[in-house]
Amino acid sequence: MSKETRETIDTTRLQRFARAYCESAVLFAAIDLELFTHVARGADTEDKLASALDISGLRVERLVNAALAMKLMSIDGGTLRNAADASRYLVKGQPTYAADWLTFTRADVPKWFQLTEALTSHQPPSVLGMYDDLTVEQARSYHASTYSIGTGAARRFTKRVDLSGRRRLLDLGGGSGAYSIQAVKMYPQLSAIVLDLPPVTEVAKEYIRDANVEDRVSVLPGDFTSTPFPDDVDVVLMASNMALYEEAVIADIVRRVHDALVPGGEFHLVGEMLDDDRGGPLDAALWGIGEAVNHSRGKAHTIGQSLGYFRDAGFNKITHSVFVSGTLYHVVGVKNS
Ligand SMILES: C[S@@+](CC[C@H](N)C(=O)[O-])C[C@H]1O[C@@H](n2cnc3c(N)ncnc32)[C@H](O)[C@@H]1O
The missing domain is CATH 1.10.10.10 (Winged helix-like DNA-binding domain superfamily/Winged helix DNA-binding domain)
Structure with missing residues (x-):
């Protein structure tokens, strides 16, 4: 050498x-x-x-x-x-x-320095992890952090996805409603439903009211792992929450989305996903290990796994692309007409 x-x-x-x-x-x-x-x-x-x-x-x-x-x-x-x-x-x-947004996870710093204990703990993880016992106050402070960044991401989404032929959007874990608000503003024929945990939909209502889109965006308080989805939707979006759950839960959600969509409808999954060799993006891996800190069963999913959830659910025309370089991927599938 x-x-x-x-x-x-x-x-x-x-x-x-x-x-x-x-x-x-x-x-x-x-x-x-x-x-x-x-x-x-x-x-x-x-x-x-x-x-x-x-x-x-x-x-x-x-x-x-x-x-x-x-x-x-x-x-x-x-x-x-x-x-x-x-x-x-x-x-x-x-x-x-x-x-x-940049100080969003600052309060978690002490927990991160207990990572060794979290990884070796024998305490069974909870399904909802950090969202267990969420109060309206906590949800309000959490989404004060996510709203501006969510609105930026939603602008990117509505620019790259043509929703002009769609009528009704279901926004799973829609948080503040940033994506739904932006989508109905951009597409006048569209209405949207934000499904999120009950304390969060209380807060989403405030953002929806402030954006003057109450007539077009409604909320559905519930748990997307179990609450039945409305069956009149032709586009479903799930953004920035897949690392909170393990494979079986995400696979089941993707299946239920496929069942709920009207024929020809489309599903957009935007999330922190790993490349198939798991060599990055680091950010996705860190959100995944963060779920150990939060004592949930969540993890980082790979692109290949995500495509598999779509295929197993019966979606067609499945594609994936980088949504935000170094952090978010975007997987899309269409239900047969
Ligand atoms: C990081 S935020 C993303 C919010 C929004 N999608 C965005 O990108 O602006 C994750 C959201 O998923 C919601 N969430 C997590 N688990 C959920 C569940 N089981 N049912 C409904 N919502 C859930 C949280 O309450 C939170 O609002």
């Missing part, structure tokens, strides 16, 4: 994993302190930041060093500039501000 091709084995990569939590902590602190907002509003030197944040120059320097090294900002002649993503998503007051 030549010198160039010889692989260097050292601890660099392992150290990165061992200390990855430090990067989360820096991001959370920067969000708490509104670092990027201050920079955007003119506190764009370390001295100005020290006054704006009311913290010492030494602490500002440490925080800025970390933000620079994480490429969250750059510096030129002492002037700081937010990176493009920090500028779009972490400057307060902009419609794209996404701090709620």
Whole structure:
């Protein structure tokens, strides 16, 4: 083996994993302190930041060093500039501000550091995992985080899926109703039903009312693993919840969707799925292992498994594509006419 091709084995990569939590902590602190907002509003030197944040120059320097090294900002002649993503998503007051979403799982940090105990626990997992005993208040705070990102994903969905020939959408685990609201706004002939757990549909009603689409979007409080589906729907969507459940549950849902759809209807499954060699995307694997933390029976499903659920249920014209690179895939199947 030549010198160039010889692989260097050292601890660099392992150290990165061992200390990855430090990067989360820096991001959370920067969000708490509104670092990027201050920079955007003119506190764009370390001295100005020290006054704006009311913290010492030494602490500002440490925080800025970390933000620079994480490429969250750059510096030129002492002037700081937010990176493009920090500028779009972490400057307060902009419609794209996404701090709620980015800190969505922050409260889970202590649980993640109990992962070893969760993996070795003999306590039987529950079916609903983190959704056991969900209150309306918890659902409201959870979906305050998902609504903006869900609306962005829904815009992407309604741009890539032509629903102009569809009448009635069933949105399984529709949460805030983001997808349904966006879909009926884009397609005037469409109505939608958001099926979610009862505390969540209480919250969905608030988003539906605020969007002025109460006449077109209704809710169905229930559990999509057991509640009978309406049988007059010609399009069904299930987005960002498949990792919460194991194979048999997802396979059964896909079968029941096929039964409920009118002939010629279509089913869209958007989820964190793994490539068939299970070498990624990492995000899908992490949502999957997160279900150990949540003590459910959920896991990451592969693309191949997902296609299999569709085939076994009897769907035709099954296709799959990347929905959001590095995290979400989109599987579609059509019921025979
Ligand atoms: C991550 S959120 C996604 C919400 C929405 N699909 C979106 O993408 O904006 C997952 C949703 O699935 C719902 N969910 C999970 N298990 C469910 C079940 N068994 N029955 C009904 N809804 C469920 C949760 O309550 C939550 O609203």
